Amino acid sequence: MTRITRRAFTAMTSASIGALVTMRAYGKARPNVVVIGGGPGGATAARYLATDGGGAIDVTLIEPQRRFTTCFFSNHYVGGFRSLASITHGYGGLRRAGVKVIHERAAAVDRARRQIALANGRRIAYDRLIVAPGIDMRWDSVPGYSEAASATMPHAWKAGAQTELLVRKLNALDDGSLVVMIAPPNPYRCPPGPYERASMFAHVLKSKGHKRSRIVIVDGKPSFSKQGLFVEGWARHYPGMIEWLDPQAHGGVVEVVPSTNEVRTARATHRAALVNVIPAQRAGSIAYDAALVDESGFCPIHPDSMRSKIDANVFVIGDACIAGDMPKSAFSANSQAKVAALAVRADLVAARMLPASYMNTCWSVIAAGDCVKVGGTYAPAEGKIKAIATFVSQTGEADQLRATNLQEANDWYRGIVRDTFG
Numbered sequence: 001m002t003r004i005t006r007r008a009f010t011a012m013t014s015a016s017i018g019a020l021v022t023m024r025a026y027g028k029a030r031p032n033v034v035v036i037g038g039g040p041g042g043a044t045a046a047r048y049l050a051t052d053g054g055g056a057i058d059v060t061l062i063e064p065q066r067r068f069t070t071c072f073f074s075n076h077y078v079g080g081f082r083s084l085a086s087i088t089h090g091y092g093g094l095r096r097a098g099v100k101v102i103h104e105r106a107a108a109v110d111r112a113r114r115q116i117a118l119a120n121g122r123r124i125a126y127d128r129l130i131v132a133p134g135i136d137m138r139w140d141s142v143p144g145y146s147e148a149a150s151a152t153m154p155h156a157w158k159a160g161a162q163t164e165l166l167v168r169k170l171n172a173l174d175d176g177s178l179v180v181m182i183a184p185p186n187p188y189r190c191p192p193g194p195y196e197r198a199s200m201f202a203h204v205l206k207s208k209g210h211k212r213s214r215i216v217i218v219d220g221k222p223s224f225s226k227q228g229l230f231v232e233g234w235a236r237h238y239p240g241m242i243e244w245l246d247p248q249a250h251g252g253v254v255e256v257v258p259s260t261n262e263v264r265t266a267r268a269t270h271r272a273a274l275v276n277v278i279p280a281q282r283a284g285s286i287a288y289d290a291a292l293v294d295e296s297g298f299c300p301i302h303p304d305s306m307r308s309k310i311d312a313n314v315f316v317i318g319d320a321c322i323a324g325d326m327p328k329s330a331f332s333a334n335s336q337a338k339v340a341a342l343a344v345r346a347d348l349v350a351a352r353m354l355p356a357s358y359m360n361t362c363w364s365v366i367a368a369g370d371c372v373k374v375g376g377t378y379a380p381a382e383g384k385i386k387a388i389a390t391f392v393s394q395t396g397e398a399d400q401l402r403a404t405n406l407q408e409a410n411d412w413y414r415g416i417v418r419d420t421f422g
């Protein structure tokens with residue numbers, strides 16, 4: 001069949017995608033799909049393309065880390081419920097599934113030539129590209145904070161060394177310590193995550209017998225995910241230990257001072273023993289550099305396929321994309337990856353594209369045996385990924401139900417890790 005010219009591809013708009021779907025593999029034996037980022041988004045997409053593609057597609061995953069520590073369940077590690085090893089996974093399963101895994105950083109995307117430049121200088125061509133780099137921090141969103149300052153005031157919003165640092169600092173606290181968390185503005189990865197983390201801080205301090213330590217959350221938002229459930233749980237398990245300050249209460253963050261561990265707001269200066277700054281976020285830098293983002297700092301996609309609205313040869317999944325009503329979560333990323341994998345196969349090897357549907361559940365541990373959840377099902381509607389049905393735990397639920405939620409969460413973790421990494 002006729003080869004599609006580069007110019008035709010770059011000029012192609014989403015309106016012409018239907019026509020593209022009927023063209024098959026440009027006369028080549030096996031089309032190439034390159035995936036950037038081996039988190040729950042990228043690794044799932046790569047594995048599904050390799051396994052469901054039946055060897056008809058060459059799949060290459062580019063991921064600098066040899067082992068991936070999941071942000072999801074990193075709060076369980078903070079709380080002492082899990083080891084770091086239990087949330088760290090390798091890429092052997094993807095290799096066994098037929099994915100070519102390259103441990104390098106993608107340095108640039110040449111969308112006109114459909115090539116990736118790796119940090120080591122090598123270039124890799126693609127027919128379709130899946131971009132799943134997660135988030136990067138907006139370091140300047142908190143005055144006084146920086147990447148260098150995160151060595152003193154860890155964010156731990158990317159799991160691994162930062163999470164270990166946070167846990168070391170937490171476990172070194174004496175009774176009477178002040179912990180200050182700066183919670184991020186929307187949109188950010190894992191909406192209930194900061195509040196689950198504050199719960200885990202309190203769990204650790206309470207377990208160590210602290211009577212006078214306090215945790216202050218300085219929030220830029222007037223409300224937060226599962227607020228009623230967390231507030232109820234904090235009063236029940238950690239009375240008087242956690243204080244949440246909304247923008248009216250703190251008047252705005254003036255600056256953080258890493259050298260003195262101070263958080264200065266318009267109303268007070270908090271001199272803390274541990275400061276956890278979670279800055280504002282945007283799509284991972286590679287998506288930025290490839291000009292796949294809009295003014296929000298995240299990547300617009302077509303909700304029926306996860307295809308980029310900016311480039312028809314590119315799909316963006318996970319935290320880097322604008323997923324409408326779906327929160328930025330590992331469950332969401334994994335769900336979006338399957339839709340993208342199907343759409344890529346429909347483009348390249350005549351697979352049938354099914355109507356897109358998505359799922360998410362986020363479980364949060366408040367205390368040992370007390371776990372709450374929020375979630376929903378989603379589908380394309382009104383030009384976005386729209387919530388079709390949602391559910392959330394209720395205040396006042398029986399202990400047994402909360403314990404069952406925790407069991408469910410642990411089962412989910414086992415399942416998603418297997419689904420993602422093989």
Ligand SMILES: Cc1cc2nc3c(=O)[nH]c(=O)nc-3n(C[C@H](O)[C@H](O)[C@H](O)COP(=O)(O)OP(=O)(O)OC[C@H]3O[C@@H](n4cnc5c(N)ncnc54)[C@H](O)[C@@H]3O)c2cc1C
Nearest residue numbers: 037039040041071072106133134190318319328329330331
């Ligand atoms: C404390 C915390 C708790 C959480 N709890 C939950 C939970 O209980 N449930 C849930 O569903 N979600 C949870 N999340 C959210 C979840 O971890 C993220 O939403 C999820 O990891 C997003 O997946 P992703 O694949 O988009 O990005 P990531 O997981 O960030 O993976 C992106 C990958 O891309 C790689 N990468 C980046 N740039 C490049 C490049 N230039 N070249 C090559 N590779 C690159 C990175 O190394 C990384 O491995 C939590 C998050 C946090 C911080």
